[in-house]
Amino acid sequence: MKFILSILIFLSSTLVHAQWFPRLSIKPGASISGQIKTPPIFGDGGVIYGLAVTVEPTIITFGKQKQFDLNTDISFIQKGGGNYSPIFTSAGTGSERYPVAINYFSFSPTFKWNYFKTLFVKAGPRIDVLSSFNTKDRFASDPRTRKDFNSFTYGLTYGIGICTGKKTTKFIFEFVGQNDFSDSSYNPASGQTFRNFCYLVNFGVTFPLNKE
Numbered sequence: 001m002k003f004i005l006s007i008l009i010f011l012s013s014t015l016v017h018a019q020w021f022p023r024l025s026i027k028p029g030a031s032i033s034g035q036i037k038t039p040p041i042f043g044d045g046g047v048i049y050g051l052a053v054t055v056e057p058t059i060i061t062f063g064k065q066k067q068f069d070l071n072t073d074i075s076f077i078q079k080g081g082g083n084y085s086p087i088f089t090s091a092g093t094g095s096e097r098y099p100v101a102i103n104y105f106s107f108s109p110t111f112k113w114n115y116f117k118t119l120f121v122k123a124g125p126r127i128d129v130l131s132s133f134n135t136k137d138r139f140a141s142d143p144r145t146r147k148d149f150n151s152f153t154y155g156l157t158y159g160i161g162i163c164t165g166k167k168t169t170k171f172i173f174e175f176v177g178q179n180d181f182s183d184s185s186y187n188p189a190s191g192q193t194f195r196n197f198c199y200l201v202n203f204g205v206t207f208p209l210n211k212e
Helices: 002-018
Strands: 023-038 048-062 068-089 092-115 119-135 152-164 170-180 185-187 192-208
Touching: 023 170, 048 092, 048 192, 068 119, 068 192, 092 152, 119 170, 152 192
Parallel strands: 023 068
Antiparallel strands: 023 048, 023 192, 048 068, 068 092, 092 119, 119 152, 152 170, 170 192, 185 192
16 A cells, blocks of 8 residues: 555656646545446345545646646546355355455546536546455355456546635545446356446545646
C-alpha cells in the first residue's frame, strides 16, 4: 500500500511542477464492491469494502461557459467480493465462504459536464490493470492462484458529484459507479467466472495548475 501511495503522490507532484494540465484533483475514498457469478451456484457471497485513491488531471476545458471537461482518472482501487468454493472430504461435500480482495490500477478518460456552477456528471470507458489479490480460502479444494485472475478488465465509469468553494482550491464530493464488461477471474473448483462491479465515495480537492 505504501508503494502504491508513493506512486500516486509522485505522479501528482510531477503534474503540479510540470503544469501540463489546467487543473488537478486528488480524491481519496472508500469502495464497496461485489461480483456477478456465472453460473450463479453457491449463492451470493456478498460485498467487500476497500480503499480508493484517485488522481484526476483535467486535460482540456471547453464550451461557451467552460462547462465541459475532458479528464483522466488514474486510480488505485480495491475490488472483489465474497466467494464460495466446494470442499471435498471423506465425510462428504461442503462449501466454504471466503472474501477475495483484488487490487487494481485503473485508467479512465472521462467526459465531465459541469452545471449550476456546483454539480457535475461524468462518464467514460475504463481499463483496470491487476496489481495483486488476497483470498482467505483456507479449506478450498482448489485454492486460488494468480493464473485464475485476468491481468486486465474493461468497463465503464460514471458518476455524479459536487464541486464547491469560493477560492481557487475547491472541494469535491462524488459518487462513482463502475461496471465491468469482461470477467475478472475464474474459479476452477466451482467452475464459475466472476465479473466485478464497484461503487466509490470520494472526497478531495481540486486546484488550478496554470492560468486557463
